[in-house]
Amino acid sequence: MSTSTLFAATGGFDPLTGGEVMVAQNIAFAIMAVTMLVGAVRMVTTRNVVHAALYLVIVLAGAAGVFILLGAEFVGVTQVMVYIGAIIVLFLFGIMLTRGSFGDDDGVDGERRSMAAMVGALVLAVMAAALVDTFRDAELSRAQPSLTADVGDLIFSQYIVPFEAISVLLLAALIGAIVVARGD
Amino acid sequence: MYLNQFLLLSAALFATGVYGVLARRNGVLVLMSIELILNAVNINLVAFAAFGNQPAGEVFALFVIAVAAAEVGVGLAMVLLLYRNRKSIDLAQIDLMRG
Numbered sequence: 001m002s003t004s005t006l007f008a009a010t011g012g013f014d015p016l017t018g019g020e021v022m023v024a025q026n027i028a029f030a031i032m033a034v035t036m037l038v039g040a041v042r043m044v045t046t047r048n049v050v051h052a053a054l055y056l057v058i059v060l061a062g063a064a065g066v067f068i069l070l071g072a073e074f075v076g077v078t079q080v081m082v083y084i085g086a087i088i089v090l091f092l093f094g095i096m097l098t099r100g101s102f103g104d105d106d107g108v109d110g111e112r113r114s115m116a117a118m119v120g121a122l123v124l125a126v127m128a129a130a131l132v133d134t135f136r137d138a139e140l141s142r143a144q145p146s147l148t149a150d151v152g153d154l155i156f157s158q159y160i161v162p163f164e165a166i167s168v169l170l171l172a173a174l175i176g177a178i179v180v181a182r183g184d
Numbered sequence: 185m186y187l188n189q190f191l192l193l194s195a196a197l198f199a200t201g202v203y204g205v206l207a208r209r210n211g212v213l214v215l216m217s218i219e220l221i222l223n224a225v226n227i228n229l230v231a232f233a234a235f236g237n238q239p240a241g242e243v244f245a246l247f248v249i250a251v252a253a254a255e256v257g258v259g260l261a262m263v264l265l266l267y268r269n270r271k272s273i274d275l276a277q278i279d280l281m282r283g
Contacts, residue, residue: 025185033193040197040220044204049213056216059197063223066190070234072242075226075249082249087219087256094212094260098267116206124199131191138187140234151239151246159243166250173254181261183268 028069036062053091060084071145190231198224211263211273215256222252 039058046052060083067076155163197220204217226245233241267273 022185029185029189033189036193037196037200040200043220044200044207044213044217049210052213052216056219059220060223063227066193066227067230067245070190070230072230072233072245075230075242075245078246078249079226082253083219083223087253090256090260091212091216094215094263097264098212098273112209113207116203119206120199120203123202124195127195127198128192131188131195135186135188135191138235140185140187140190140231141237146233146239146242151242154239154243155246158240159247162247166247170250170254173257177257177261180258181264 025069029066032062032065032069036066049095050092053088053095056091057084057088060088070140073145074148074151187231187235190227194224194227194231197221197227209274209276211266211275212260214275215259215263218259219252219256222248222255 036059039055039062043052043055043059046055060079064076064079064084067073067079201217201220201224204220205214208214208217226248229241229245229248231241233239233245263273266278270277
């Protein structure tokens with residue numbers, strides 16, 4: 001057994017970073033987390049539908065940053081390309097094609113809103129309590145990015161069946177969307 | 185970095201998405217809130233992949249992204265069909281099957 005694994009086994013010493021606290025990463029995380037939360041809250045409360053889509057862009061970009069911070073570069077880049085590149089454009093098209101049904105305004109009545117806020121707060125409280133109780137001060141030990149080659153190997157060996165299922169699902173969704181949205 | 189800071193961020197995003205799904209009446213905005221929920225799940229998956237030091241979680245995050253893309257395509261097609269038939273995407277008015 002090498003000394004580094006011995007140290008890792010004896011306590012919270014991180015062999016990759018030499019046990020030092022990752023200050024820069026924590027600052028980056030704080031900035032991204034605050035931006036994402038503000039964007040998410042604005043997204044679900046704003047009256048303007050187009051603004052909501054743009055706030056969603058902020059949240060998705062923040063999530064891509066979090067992925068890269070966690071060392072998952074491939075997932076982060078895929079997030080930018082698929083979500084911000086494709087899904088947001090789809091949403092903007094959907095908003096523009098259904099304009100006039102709501103105008104700019106999404107009228108939400110007070111009772112519905114307060115009930116939804118109660119459910120959301122309850123979900124957050126239960127999950128936060130469970131998480132804090134379970135993973136008290138578990139530290140992330142990895143300071144180096146994961147290899148995209150490893151991810152690719154996994155997809156095309158161990159997870160080949162789900163991958164093929166996803167392919168068929170995407171094809172079915174494509175055909176289904178065309179059939180449903182086609183005019184007559 | 186603690187594992188919990190990522191999980192708590194994800195929980196907060198999830199709760200915000202749940203609020204959006206329940207409170208919004210515009211069909212497109214409900215779909216956007218669902219995207220928020222799926223993204224929270226993805227942050228969880230990648231955080232646990234980094235925590236357990238194995239890339240399987242990232243593979244699942246990629247699968248979730250693909251499923252989200254399919255879901256948005258079909259969902260928006262349905263919203264468009266709804267708009268074409270009823271000239272409204274107010275989900276509070278979709279009560280055709282109410283007993």
